[in-house]
Amino acid sequence: MxxxxxxxxxxxxxxxxxxxxxxxxxxxxxxxxxxxxxxxxxxxxxxxxxxxxxxxxxxxxxxxxxxxxxxxxxxxxxxxxxxxxxxxxxxxxxxxxxxxxxxxxxxxxxxxxxxxxxxxxxxxxxxxxxxxxxxxxxxxxxxxxxxxxxxxxxxxxxxxxxxxxxxxxxxxxxxxxxxxxxxxxxxxxxxxxxxxxxxxxxxxxxxxxxxxxxxxxxxxxxxxxxQFEYDSSKANIENWQNLGIWLYQLSSGSQVLPESAKSKVQALIKDAKSPKEKIKRLYRYLQENTRYVGVQLGIGGFTPIVAEKVSTVNYGDCKGLSNYMKAMLQEAGIKSNLVVIGNGMPSLNRKYASMNQANHMILCVPLEKDTTWLECTSSYDPTGFIGNNNSGRTVLLVTEDGGKLVETPLLNASANYMKRSTKVNLNEEGSADIQIDTKYANAQYEDNIGLMLIEPVTQRKNIMNSLGIPNMEISSLKYTQPDKDQPLLNESISLKSSQLLTGGGGKMFITMNLLNRQENTLTPIEKRKTPFSLNYGYLDEDEVIYTIPKGFKVEFIPKDILIESEFGKYTAKVVAKDNTLIYTRTKSIINKQYPAEKYNDYVAFHKKLYQADKQKGILAKIE
Structure with missing residues (x-):
């Protein structure tokens, strides 16, 4: 010593x-x-x-x-x-x-x-x-x-x-x-x-x-x-199956609901036409009637609060809320499993069972044809959406036969999309009326849903700071989630810009990509040492329709752009049609872990996108 x-x-x-x-x-x-x-x-x-x-x-x-x-x-x-x-x-x-x-x-x-x-x-x-x-x-x-x-x-x-x-x-x-x-x-x-x-x-x-x-x-x-002993509980965790046995024993018998809660479950699912419909109704009830609090007392840091208690007090931690949802599903005749996961952490190491690779618990509901995953601490996530920090990970399914390693669904780039349609009505002085309609899905929904939940004044401040449109005034701003069972968010913004375009000598210059530009470049690193990755892969689709003001004509539009690499794909195109310029842009980014030696290739790719997003068109006054 x-x-x-x-x-x-x-x-x-x-x-x-x-x-x-x-x-x-x-x-x-x-x-x-x-x-x-x-x-x-x-x-x-x-x-x-x-x-x-x-x-x-x-x-x-x-x-x-x-x-x-x-x-x-x-x-x-x-x-x-x-x-x-x-x-x-x-x-x-x-x-x-x-x-x-x-x-x-x-x-x-x-x-x-x-x-x-x-x-x-x-x-x-x-x-x-x-x-x-x-x-x-x-x-x-x-x-x-x-x-x-x-x-x-x-x-x-x-x-x-x-x-x-x-x-x-x-x-x-x-x-x-x-x-x-x-x-x-x-x-x-x-x-x-x-x-x-x-x-x-x-x-x-x-x-x-x-x-x-x-x-x-x-x-x-x-x-x-x-092997270990903690709070009078002993366990053998030589492998994940054994660790799952211990966790299953800790939660065994904790899914008993009071009679009033059983009656509520039966009332909620009475006319549901499928197991999925039952899951949706019970999950929504959980979200609307409980709240998350942390409870970490001794072995209670690993044992869920019993469902009867959560039903009475209407709060619990991730374990307690997941276990309560499990109990309600059990009353509805639907089997489910608690899941141990590292939220925002790497996947569990399949060959190394330990207690310090996870920090969270969710619920898995295996059905005959597919599986539903539930994040039971969220008050707004759609049924089956568990978020980017829980997706694509190796996790531990806690079953009566012990722990089983399984994979949560992966959110790929095309699923994490942003689709935006923007209409810009220009006038002769360079001012504009602008209408922006955007749809966010999955990880991009998750990144932006907070905007729907904050006060209108704060919403407007955030938009004013993020759009980067000069001299703008917001006329209206609205967020909606059209279907609570889908991770989709709609954003609608109407605004005016008193001086959107710059120019002189009878010409006006338009930066074609009005809203979703890549505004910076990265610095190359000689002899980089560590691998790198993005937070998630995603797909952005933008369309901007500029209405040309009376007395002006199109003098120049940029050529089509195609940029492809192992990191993703970018396209940009401008078409003059009638009295409009239609700009379309797609940006698809692939996320995986890249070796250190690939970083400067990514920097070069990033710089190409930065330059492409600066492309301008020119309108000229008709003589």
């Missing part, structure tokens, strides 16, 4: 910033001078962790890393908290003890009940650079996961040295994932096995846009138990 006695006296002068190798200060906002973590498993549900680190903050961008936060709950105890502040020369400025640390609730705004708390210290020191050294110990009396090791966890962060020592009884088994090429040192010490991972001289990385993460280029280790 590590001992921290005398740590401060040893460190005097050791943290002189001039001692940091120059290669580690390049591109760095902070440098981890030394980090040591020791974690010893003592039993299925007991462990001890000792941690110490020293971090040099080089400039304001690294200031957040000087703050110390350690979470705990009724199954963990944080103690031996110490900290010391050093100046640029490594001279001690101030020492802190346990009594100097603050203690508070770690409850977020959306959480009603939680036993999670936090010990923290926020260091305020205005003279850069400086060094913060701190240490603490934690005793655990309930274990779900083992700590991971990720020493270079952010951009602009360099690491001088870091190590992780993991001790576990020889009779226990665990699973491990680690970065490619990372060396594992293992030794037997009496009845324990000791494993160690370390790194030195890890340089800081400059932020790379659209990155899918640093873990492809930095050292890391993830560990998970095969």
């Amino acid at each position: 590590l001992s921290f006695a005398g740590i401060c006296s040893y460190a005097q002068g050791e943290y002189d910033v001039s001692k940091i190798p120059a290669a580690l200060t390049e591109n760095a906002a902070l440098v981890v001078r030394n980090e040591e973590m020791v974690y010893e498993v003592k039993g299925l549900g007991t462990a001890r962790q000792d941690y110490k680190t020293a971090v040099t903050i080089l400039n304001k961008k690294g200031e957040g890393a000087s703050n110390m936060y350690e979470h705990y709950d009724k199954f963990s105890n944080v103690y031996n908290l110490k900290a010391t502040l050093y100046d640029a020369k490594g001279a001690k400025i101030k020492e802190y003890r346990s009594s100097d640390f603050k203690d508070g609730s770690a409850v977020s705004g959306g959480t009603l009940y939680s036993d999670s708390r936090i010990k923290y210290m926020e260091f305020l020191y205005a003279s850069f650079p400086y060094t913060i050294e701190y240490s603490y110990s934690v005793d655990y009396s309930g274990i779900l996961n083992y700590p991971s090791w990720n020493p270079a966890s952010s951009w602009a962060m360099a690491v001088e040295k870091s190590s992780y020592t993991f001790k576990i009884p020889k009779s226990f088994s665990f699973k491990r994932l680690n970065s490619v090429g990372l060396k594992t040192d293992s030794t037997a010490v009496k009845d324990l096995m000791q494993y160690q991972w370390s790194c030195t001289a890890v340089p800081a990385l400059v932020h790379e846009p659209m990155s899918t993460g640093l873990k492809t280029v930095t050292p890391w280790v993830s560990l998970a138990p095969n």
Whole structure:
């Protein structure tokens, strides 16, 4: 076990910033001078962790890393908290003890009940650079996961040295994932096995846009138990099937509804013509009569609130609401399964079962010919729409036979569409009356549905800021969701622009793509290190019809444009017809993870789209 006695006296002068190798200060906002973590498993549900680190903050961008936060709950105890502040020369400025640390609730705004708390210290020191050294110990009396090791966890962060020592009884088994090429040192010490991972001289990385993460280029280790004990519950999670068995047992018997709720379910589905219609009615009832709150108390962080309770209080967390919906479907004679998912996280690793790959629960309703997925925390999502952050992922279906890995539906580019029709009635002075009608679907619906839910004044402010039309005044603005069972949003905007076009000498210049231009370019990166991806693939279809003012004729229109690459396809075309110019544009973007070496190709593709969106037409005054 590590001992921290005398740590401060040893460190005097050791943290002189001039001692940091120059290669580690390049591109760095902070440098981890030394980090040591020791974690010893003592039993299925007991462990001890000792941690110490020293971090040099080089400039304001690294200031957040000087703050110390350690979470705990009724199954963990944080103690031996110490900290010391050093100046640029490594001279001690101030020492802190346990009594100097603050203690508070770690409850977020959306959480009603939680036993999670936090010990923290926020260091305020205005003279850069400086060094913060701190240490603490934690005793655990309930274990779900083992700590991971990720020493270079952010951009602009360099690491001088870091190590992780993991001790576990020889009779226990665990699973491990680690970065490619990372060396594992293992030794037997009496009845324990000791494993160690370390790194030195890890340089800081400059932020790379659209990155899918640093873990492809930095050292890391993830560990998970095969057996654990937590809040008097024991489990074997050597594989996903076993983990599903444990979760199924936690929720077993919690789908009992009170008689009043059973009667309500039967009334709601009385004349429904199909199972799908029953699902829609019950899901809509759930949305209209419950609200989401977080509940995370011990094993309750994994056990759903019983359906009877949710029916009475009309609120619950993702587990409770999903379980309540499951109970109502059960009363309707429809089978469903709880689903464990990482919302906004990568897919579950099929070969590595652990509790820390998921943060959310939804519901799956398998029918004879298809499957309906339900996001039970949303008050407005259509039946079967679970959102971009839940789509296309490997998830865990919790069944009576244990856990089964399945895939949620993928929202492809053509499904995530925006279709817009714009009519621009120009007059001789360059002003215009403009009507914009837009349809958003799936992921683009999700991105924009919030506009329908906010106050009209805020709606108008958002539109004024986003459209980019000069000298405009909104006449009317309306959002509608024509079918609550479809992820579709309609937007209708009427506005006037007192000076839409520029010109002179009897000519007016029209930027053909009025509304949906790509307004910036990307900077190439030499020797990019990390893969990249977009948030989602999508399809934009724009049509803009310009009515030519009396006394003007078309002098010039741009040629047709076609741009194709592995990243997507772009087309633009202008046609003069009668007294109009009709501009049509399509932009289809393919989303997947691309290797780092493809980034500059994407930048070149992006630049072509930027240039294409600037194409102009010219109207000339008839002599």
